Structures are given as structure tokens and as C-alpha cells.
Amino acid sequence: MAATARSLRSNAVPASRRPEPAAKPASRPELRVVNGGRTDKDDLAAGFSRFMEWVRTRSAPTVHIIVAVVFLASTLIGALMLRTQMVQNAFEVSAIETSISRLTQDVQDDQAKLDQLQASLPQKASDMGMVPQSSSVSIDLNGYKSTEGK
Known part of the structure; x- marks a missing residue:
């Protein structure tokens, strides 16, 4: 019997920690059909008017939103133009x-043709009866006098 009392005392919870018994089980929400939903023909106008009403009630003025939209559009267009120019x-x-x-x-082909012509030049000159020059010829014009002035 002593063992039973001991186990009862060890499992005992102080009164401050005891959970409160639930008075009522939570009721389940009911579903119902809502009439008067949006129509498709005036969605854009109604959405714009709701947006403008939201803008008027907020602390951010309309000008800031318009500037932000214009900035975003211009950066998008600028990025597209830059990409097009890069392509x-x-x-x-x-x-x-x-x-x-x-x-x-073409330059390499012409250079090869020129080298080939220069290589064949001595053979063509000998075929025409030309002989290589044996010594160099020099003309001394130090003693030259013009005859045109007389």
C-alpha cells in the first residue's frame, strides 16, 4: 500500500498548474453563400477606383507611386534598349x-605570289639574255658644267 501512495504523490500536479476543464467544445463555423459578387464587365474600373481610394487613405502620396512606376518602366525600357544595342x-x-x-x-596569298615572282626573276632575266653585272658603275658629277646657260 505504501508503494501506491508514493506513486500517487509523485504524479500529483500542484493546483496552480492544473488545466481548466473545457466548459464547451468549440463550435464549427457554418458556411453560407454570399450573393452580389463582382461582375466581369466593370472589374478594371472598380479595381482602379479601389486602388485610388487605397492611395488616398495611405500616407504615401500618389506622386511617389507614379514616380516609382515611371522609374521602373524607364529602367525596363533602358535595359531592353541596351541589350538590343549590345546584340x-x-x-x-x-x-x-x-x-x-x-x-x-588575301594579303598572305598576294605575298606568296610576290615571293614566287621574285624567286623566278633571275631565271627570266637569263632567258632574255641579260647577264649579271660584274662590277658596280659610278658616275662622278663633280666636274660637270651645264651648257644650257651659254
């Missing part, structure tokens, strides 16, 4: 790089 510039760069590579190839 156009990328296409121009690509076309210019293609043109440069084509011109570089």
Missing part, C-alpha cells in the same frame, strides 16, 4: 572579324 554590336564585331580574316588571307 547589334556583337553582330558588327563578328562581321568585321570575318572581313579582317578574309583580307589577311
